[in-house]
Amino acid sequence: MGLTKSSTGTRLLSENFKDLKNKKGYTIALAGNPNVGKSTIFNSLTGMHQHTGNWPGKTVANAMGECLYKNQSFLFVDIPGTYSIMSSSEEEEIARDYICFGKPDATVIVIDATCLERNLNLVFQTMEITNNIIVCVNLLDEAKKKKIKIDLNKLSKELGVPVVGTIARNKKTLKNLMDIILKVCKKEIIPSPNKIIYKPIIENSISSLEIVLKDTLTLPNYLLRWISLKILDGEEKILNSIEKNFSISIVNNREIQEVRNTILKNLEKNKIYCENFRDNIVSTIVNNSEIICKKVCTFEVSNYSR
Ligand SMILES: Nc1nc2c(ncn2[C@@H]2O[C@H](COP(=O)(O)OP(=O)(O)OP(=O)(O)O)[C@@H](O)[C@H]2O)c(=O)[nH]1
Ligand SMILES: [Mg+2]
Structure with a gap:
């Protein structure tokens, strides 16, 4: 059997994920390692509007919630925390399949400012399956306590994608995140990830x-x-x-x-x-x-x- 053109692939894809796609607004995936503040950000942005949905054929439930910002509607999808999207645990599969095949308008990768190096592994893996990435460096208050300073502009240049610093409980920092999300969705900012070059x-x-x-x-x-x-x-x-x-x-x-x-x-x-x-x-x-x-x-x- 030969390869087929992807037109049917696109149709199948939208059928698979149709219950997750918000027709009116933008869809935003919230990804990241476990315990980095994804759900805190999700809850703060979506307030009481969140509801839980099941992934097609999966037992793991995912939170989805709406957020209105500058007259624009966003559907946030809080995907399971994973260290990698390379292997086949159910969480990793869900995270990878949603980011790659669910075609969110943007994927926000939340990372822990106190252990940047470990968290960057997932960023690089995710940059291989999508370009529309925003990196959210969360827990900046904890990093400050540990006297860790991160040059966010430099990080953005190194990765080729927008980087926003946040403290999830501080709404003002989340406003900065929303501004960048809106710009990426409207294509006013076009992320251009610097992909890994192997041997x-x-x-x-x-x-x-x-x-x-x-x-x-x-x-x-x-x-x-x-x-x-x-x-x-x-x-x-x-x-x-x-x-x-x-x-x-x-x-x-x-x-x-x-x-x-x-x-x-x-x-x-x-x-x-x-x-x-x-x-x-x-x-x-x-x-x-x-x-x-x-x-x-x-x-x-x-x-x-x-
Ligand atoms: N100090 C501080 N604590 C934070 C911040 N963001 C989240 N937390 C705390 O970190 C813990 C983990 O946050 P969650 O939002 O549950 O993390 P998560 O990424 O959803 O975790 P998983 O769902 O397990 O992957 C909670 O106790 C939060 O209150 C932050 O910016 N600063
Ligand atoms: Mg969570």
Whole structure:
């Protein structure tokens, strides 16, 4: 079976997530690691309007709530906290599938200012599946107590996406967040994520598969790149989701599998095997997070003369 164009994929996708899409307003996903303040922000913005919905075919419930800001209606979706969207736990699957296939108008990734480095891993992973990202650096009060200072402008430049600092209980800081969300939704600000660049051998492998996919699948380049990476990785659940939502056959597509096998043989010659492929990907992401954290974080030295 060959690949199919994505027009039907788009239709299937909107059917799958139609109960989650707010026709009138913008839809905003709130993502992030566990315990970073997503629900606090969600509750503060949506007040008493929130309600809970079930994800198609899933048992985990998600909170959804409306918010009116500057005469514009927003539907916020508080997705489960996860450290990663790479594996197949139910939470990770839900987070990944909603951000990628649910097509929210913007995804706000809430991160903990007191452990920026660990939180950036999820930011980089998410930047592979969507461009419309806003990073919300929350818990700035806790960071201040720990004398951690983050250069938010620099972080924004390093990531290529808007960055807003918040203290979830402080409404004024949430107003700044809403202003940026509105601008991204209205396309007055267009985030342009600086995606992770992997080792040359892995980059070449991704490119070879991208060429095969490009011929038959009409999707933005960043998604072709991500799908190529997942085909190489071979994680079944992710591939099943991609197949279903983009109406594409991967596992049974002979051309894709032939190219994949050739690439894997070449990777093996370079000591990258199926078993350590993902480790390679993860370590590049972790290294990048560390480098950026070092560039934007300073730990104030206490002033003893005071
Ligand atoms: N000091 C401080 N506490 C905060 C802030 N934001 C959230 N909290 C607290 O942090 C804890 C976790 O907040 P939640 O909103 O439940 O975090 P979450 O990201 O929804 O967590 P999960 O749903 O488990 O992923 C709560 O006790 C909040 O009151 C903040 O900006 N400053
Ligand atoms: Mg929560």
